[in-house]
Amino acid sequence: MIAVTGVTGHLGRLVVEHLLERQVPPDQIIALARDPDRAGDLASRGVLVRHFDYDRPNTLQPALADVEKLLLVSGSEVGKRLTQHRNVIDAASYAEVGLLLYTSMLHADTSQIALAPEHIGTEHHIAESGLPHLILRNGWYMENYTESLGHVIESGTLYGAAGKGRVAGATRNDYAEAAAVLLTEDHGADRVFELCGDEPFTYDQLAAAVGKVAGTDVVYQNMDPDAYRQALLESGAALETAEALSNFDEGIARGDLDSDSSDLTDLIHRPTTSLLDAVRAAVL
Secondary structure, X not given: OEEEOOXXXXXXXXXXXXXXXXXXXXXXEEEEEOOHHHHHHHHHOOOEEEEOOOOOHHHHHHHOOOOOEEEEOOOOOOOOHHHHHHHHHHHHHHOOOOEEEEEEEOOOOOOOOOOHHHHHHHHHHHHHHOOOEXXXXXXXXXXXXXXXXXXXXXXXXXXXXXXXXXXXXXXXXXXXXXHHHHHHOOOOOOEEEEEOOOOOEOHHHHHHHHHHHHXXXXXXXXXXXXXXXXXXXXXXXXXXXXXXXXXXXXXXHHOOOOOOOOHHHHHHOOOOOOHHHHHHHHHO
């Protein structure tokens, strides 16, 4: 049995879809959800849906009965994730899961981005658990940009603090396909995959791609990180959001989200989604 957490989120749902495309029988897939009612469509297709709440350890181990492979999709609540992940890892260890996969972040062991400590802490706990495991260090999602292009197109300006730093981004679908491959093929255990897009891009290139697709002029305006944070606050962003976005761009400027790894393409046996195609899918 293959279990996937976070199936009511974007990535977890896509992984389940790819498992079905790879001809995994629905009754051999367990969709783990904090709110099972939100996964009712999967249940109607024969997928087993079980209650699984990272914050409620008593829901975890029973849901992992008969699970041979488990994909732990990292939680979305920054600051709480390390505790949540430890709960899942401990339950998986108790349930004697045969293989644990975890969606970490690109260069988690060296990145200075604020998200990295929770990810590397989770990786360490997995190693200490003794469970056979695979670490999927996912790079930045293209959707981090393509899902919020309306204002960029309207204003003709992409603001940021990334300088000439490059983002080796790929789409959620690319990362989800790689996870499904690792859940259905034998790629060993106790390995780390640095997963990222084939063609890293700068914010100048992102702005140019948006302009080309939208049929208008779009330029990138680079800012000092503090000035960018302040501009975000003045535009109505919450303090936590402004600080996070500024921190991410500082990391990009340092090269924390750049990579020439071919791990993702090697797994999915095709090129990753190009920047232009990702923008085109979002805008058109």
